[in-house]
Amino acid sequence: MFSAQSLVKFSFLSVLFSAATMAGEVESRIVNGTVVDVNRYASFASLFYDSLEYDGGYYSGASCGATILDVDHVLTAAHCVEELGSLALFLVVVPQLQDENDYPFGNIQRHRVAKIFYPDNFSNSSSTLFPNDIAILKLETSMNIDSVNDVIRRPQNEVYRNASETFFAVGHGNTRSGFDSESQLQETPLTYISNTQCANVFSAGNYLSSKQICFDGDFSQSSQLKNSTCQGDSGGPVYWENNGVMMQVGVTSFGPNICGDPNWAVTSVFTEITDYAGWIDSVLAGNETAKVTVTEQMRLDYMNGDTGSVDDTGSSGNNEEAPMSFGSSSGGGAVGLWLLMYYLLHACLTRVWESIFSLKRSKE
Secondary structure (H helix, E strand, C coil): CCCHHHHHHHHHHHHHHHHHHHCCCCCCECECCEECCHHHHCCEEEEEEEEHHHHCEECCCCCEEEEEEECCEEEECHHHHCCCHHHHHHEEEEECCCEHHHCCCCCCCCEEEEEEECCCCCCCCHHHCCCCCCEEEEECCCCCCCCCCCCCCCCCCCCCCCCCCCEEEEEECECCCCCCCCCEEEEEEEEEECHHHHHCCECCHHHCCCCEEEEECCEECCCCEECECCCCCCCCEEEEEECCEEEEEEEEEEECCCCCCCCCCCCEEEEEHHHHHHHHHHHHCCCCCCCEECCHHHHHHHHCCCCCCCEECCCCCCCCCEECCCCCCCCCHHHHHHHHHHHHHHHHHHCCCEECCCCCECCC
């Protein structure tokens, strides 16, 4: 049973998210999506935040998407997990979630994150088009999955870079702005466009690299929008259908401010995973240093008022882990939990999707 204190905190969080959604700032959706069976994309996973074991708290919406690398690791976007602070203590991975309403009390798996990895040269900046926006999460407990058939299939080369190939973006959410969120997993087809075409769309297009891959989407007469990824889909996959086999080619990174904007020639930009094959394999082999390390004791300390227990190496390339501090612990656990609520709101408003507010089309 939830304590009165927990219910008050949860209600406070709910009100904040409700207000943000009404203002149009938090909308988790794949544009022009259709419901799809998660078994078609068995490598799909979702990121959530909760403190269920400690005070019954949780937020019901997925913050980002992810995909399964092996039973102990998932792939996502760096902007989903960089500088989470104490919020990292309560990050959980839910594999193969068909219906978002099943979280957290349905017949699902929940796995807490133990380590967060992302490249030293990741930049969370629209002015440079978010280079190296890729991350790996190591879990505290292994997922109960088929270790052969439920993990991503990675292409060995980039022969798929052709507009005639078939691609699908996958995620949870609404089908268009202003509608209630669709809880079932959705897919939408995307169309490959060259990096040259993509770079011409953005004023900072010279920063677009060969490690990024861009897509457009078909225009829908009913929605008046193009097929696209959007808020809440960050970190999720774009799959290439190769002779009936779904192979992941990218991680959702960013897109135009208005998701599916028909006036843009690009609807979605992804980090291309073939360019990070060596780094991914090195992380899986245990040869990389985590940017963030989380333990159960850190969570317990945090709940008792210690808000400086998360280890984060930052993105400077320094491999020596250093403690991070997040505010005063005076007032005990209650202060820490209210601080967590602040970080949760901040994360979902600013990190769930990196909209390009400051970027303008180079050709109006």
